[in-house]
Amino acid sequence: MIDVPEPAKPEGVADEVWAQMLAASPVEARRLIRSGDFTAPTSGLCPGYAQANLIVLPREQAYDFLLFAQRNPKPCPLLEVTEVGARQATICATDCDIATDFPRYRIYEHGQLVAEVDNVEDYWRDDLVSFVIGCSFSFESELIEAGIEIRHNTMGCNVPMYLTGVPCTPAGSMSGNMVMSMRPIPYDQVVKAVQISGAIPKVHGAPLHIGDPAAIGVRDLAHPEFGDPVEIREGEVPVFWACGVTPQSIVMNSKPPFAITHAPGCMLITDTKNIDLKE
Amino acid sequence: MIDVPEPAKPEGVADEVWAQMLAASPVEARRLIRSGDFTAPTSGLCPGYAQANLIVLPREQAYDFLLFAQRNPKPCPLLEVTEVGARQATICATDCDIATDFPRYRIYEHGQLVAEVDNVEDYWRDDLVSFVIGCSFSFESELIEAGIEIRHNTMGCNVPMYLTGVPCTPAGSMSGNMVMSMRPIPYDQVVKAVQISGAIPKVHGAPLHIGDPAAIGVRDLAHPEFGDPVEIREGEVPVFWACGVTPQSIVMNSKPPFAITHAPGCMLITDTKNIDLKE
Numbered sequence: 437m438i439d440v441p442e443p444a445k446p447e448g449v450a451d452e453v454w455a456q457m458l459a460a461s462p463v464e465a466r467r468l469i470r471s472g473d474f475t476a477p478t479s480g481l482c483p484g485y486a487q488a489n490l491i492v493l494p495r496e497q498a499y500d501f502l503l504f505a506q507r508n509p510k511p512c513p514l515l516e517v518t519e520v521g522a523r524q525a526t527i528c529a530t531d532c533d534i535a536t537d538f539p540r541y542r543i544y545e546h547g548q549l550v551a552e553v554d555n556v557e558d559y560w561r562d563d564l565v566s567f568v569i570g571c572s573f574s575f576e577s578e579l580i581e582a583g584i585e586i587r588h589n590t591m592g593c594n595v596p597m598y599l600t601g602v603p604c605t606p607a608g609s610m611s612g613n614m615v616m617s618m619r620p621i622p623y624d625q626v627v628k629a630v631q632i633s634g635a636i637p638k639v640h641g642a643p644l645h646i647g648d649p650a651a652i653g654v655r656d657l658a659h660p661e662f663g664d665p666v667e668i669r670e671g672e673v674p675v676f677w678a679c680g681v682t683p684q685s686i687v688m689n690s691k692p693p694f695a696i697t698h699a700p701g702c703m704l705i706t707d708t709k710n711i712d713l714k715e
Numbered sequence: 716m717i718d719v720p721e722p723a724k725p726e727g728v729a730d731e732v733w734a735q736m737l738a739a740s741p742v743e744a745r746r747l748i749r750s751g752d753f754t755a756p757t758s759g760l761c762p763g764y765a766q767a768n769l770i771v772l773p774r775e776q777a778y779d780f781l782l783f784a785q786r787n788p789k790p791c792p793l794l795e796v797t798e799v800g801a802r803q804a805t806i807c808a809t810d811c812d813i814a815t816d817f818p819r820y821r822i823y824e825h826g827q828l829v830a831e832v833d834n835v836e837d838y839w840r841d842d843l844v845s846f847v848i849g850c851s852f853s854f855e856s857e858l859i860e861a862g863i864e865i866r867h868n869t870m871g872c873n874v875p876m877y878l879t880g881v882p883c884t885p886a887g888s889m890s891g892n893m894v895m896s897m898r899p900i901p902y903d904q905v906v907k908a909v910q911i912s913g914a915i916p917k918v919h920g921a922p923l924h925i926g927d928p929a930a931i932g933v934r935d936l937a938h939p940e941f942g943d944p945v946e947i948r949e950g951e952v953p954v955f956w957a958c959g960v961t962p963q964s965i966v967m968n969s970k971p972p973f974a975i976t977h978a979p980g981c982m983l984i985t986d987t988k989n990i991d992l993k994e
Contacts, residue, residue: 499778506781506793507806514785527786 440580443480444592457481462529465705466537475539475554477594477663477701479586483577486639486710487703488515488528489569489680490538491687492556492696495520498565500608504686505567507605511614511682513638515708516568523560525568528706534566535559540699542684547691556696564696569680570639571703572617574710578632584625587666594701595619596660597679601653602644604682612689615661616644616652616676620668629675638713645676652676662700719859722759723871736760741808744984745816754818754833756873756942756980758865762856765918765989766982767794767807768848768959769817770966771835771975774799777844779887783965784846786884790893790961792917794987795847802839804847807985813845814838819978821963826970835975843975848959849918850982851896853989857911863904866945873980874898875939876960880932881923883961891968894940895923895931895955899947908954917992924955931955941979 445454453473457465462485468474478487493501498520505512516527518534525532536555543551543559553559573595576586588595595617602614621629626646634642645652657674658665662681668674687695698704724733732752736744741764747753757766772780777799784791795806797813804811815834822830822838832838852874855865867874874896881893900908905925913921924931936953937944941960947953966974977983 499781502778502781502785503796506785506796517782517785 440483440577443589446476446592449474449476462705462707463531466529466532469539470533470536472554475702478539478703478705479573479576479595479701480589482705483580484709486515486528486574486706486708486713487571488706489571489683489703490534490541490566490696490698491569491683492534492564492566493692494561494694495563495565497609497692500610501567501683504604504607504610505569507607508682509637510640510644510678511604511680512567513570513640514567515570515638515706518566518568520565521562522566525566528568528708529704530707532704532706534568538698538704539702542697542699544684544687544695544697546693547688552699559696567683568704569683570713571680572633572640572677573703574639574713575633575636578710579629582628582632584621584629587620588664591666593666594663596657596665597662597681597700598649598654598676599661599685600676604686609692610686610690612686615679615681615685617679618657618660618674618676620666620672621675622672626673626675633677636710636713639710640678640680643675643677647673649674719762719856722868725755725871728753728755741984741986742810745808745811748818749812749815751833754981757818757982757984758852758855758874758980759868761984762859763988765794765807765853765985765987765992766850767985768850768962768982769813769820769845769975769977770848770962771813771843771845772971773840773973774842774844776888776971779889780846780962783883783886783889784848786886787961788916789919789923789957790883790959791846792849792919793846794849794917794985797845797847799844800841801845804845807847807987808983809986811983811985813847817977817983818981821976821978823963823966823974823976825972826967831978838975846962847983848962849992850959851912851919851956852982853918853992854912854915857989858908861907861911863900863908866899867943870945872945873942875936875944876941876958876979877928877933877955878940878964879955883965888971889965889969891965894958894960894964896942896958897936897939897953897955899945899951900954901951905952905954912956915989915992918989919957919959922954922956926952928953
């Protein structure tokens, strides 16, 4: 793992669990999460390893979503697509149960959020396909190494994520607008942030927008649709990256009968190193 | 278009048609090919624009192949996947008929090559999905600009392509070994060739192997499974790139009931500039 300063403890996490998570390898972190002890956002944990978003759909909708991801690689860079019905990931991690190893999940029926739960064992079905999607938390450790502060990390809160006015390229039954995560960056570090993140397209790569939120249809930085607002200081500019919560915007818009996603910010910690995604 | 030396005229092409092809823009080249006047390999034409491979499968097999491409991005970087039944490309080119705009096509039934034809209008069906895959011809113009000779180009023949012993990652019903194209490169230009091609992963990117053909299961450079053999001179090393003919190896191995592909070397010339694939 990369040696970077520890993130602040998220609210509601027990000191002992937090200490274990800070010391954990990716597989140990997944086991702690699997046990139900840790249900908080994962930003800052296991620096150097890729973190991942999730959308699970029935096989009936899987072709449309796979094509959607192919047409929208910025918000939906696929790290792994599982076999139909399989709960185990095998490519981005081993000893990895998709149904238990994310801290929190959301259940959608016909585009409506109907439940938020710590595991989805009771919701699992034989016809489900899991799409594991790269997360921008992955490159945060490299930004920190380069001397760039990650505000939600130092504040101990979730990253702010906004439902933008930027449409994705539709595919079959799947369409909707893009979600973007935002990090305030000092003007003199913006180019560095672009170059460092741009080197890893599999975890969203370079930002999609720098500056005026209105240009991408974001009206109020203080009220993100997902996650928490963060402070933007004098001399900082809001920088927006494509976000793997985009599938949740697509589910809300396209209304498939059933979908499981991770809860925004509560990611899978994979065994895949960022450096192995740079090829 | 990039200003690079003209390739040698392929055998059997009329002087007048060749002159027209050398002067053509991508859309003009597609129209000439559509008219049936040009049925030869396309290497060296429309320098600076991406060229593309093709595999067309029934919707029944499309999910498996789309997943195969996701798992094997080196041989199968997707530039576009068409809507079911649509003959028109809309993303990588406009005014582009998939069924006529490749110089030559191959028809496969249950993994057997049953016909090679100049267009596939008579074979088209309402349930077909076209996968348009980046081709390494695309970066050849940049290699030439950098002073690297492309041997099959100066010889006026097709690039040599080898069925290797390197297995692809299977997906559903799709499995088989990778096909790689080979270009002899002088030792002192190998690093430059890696860096230039590596900048464009959407047209296969960096080579997969440099040197001893036996290491990738290629026994006889003089007898490529596809295309023509080329001369390898003193001080040159064979450099192998993942090839978009790989789907034909997959079709021969996996035996889907029906498939259409391009004939190796006879590519679609797209409207997409190489530089726009570097993002």
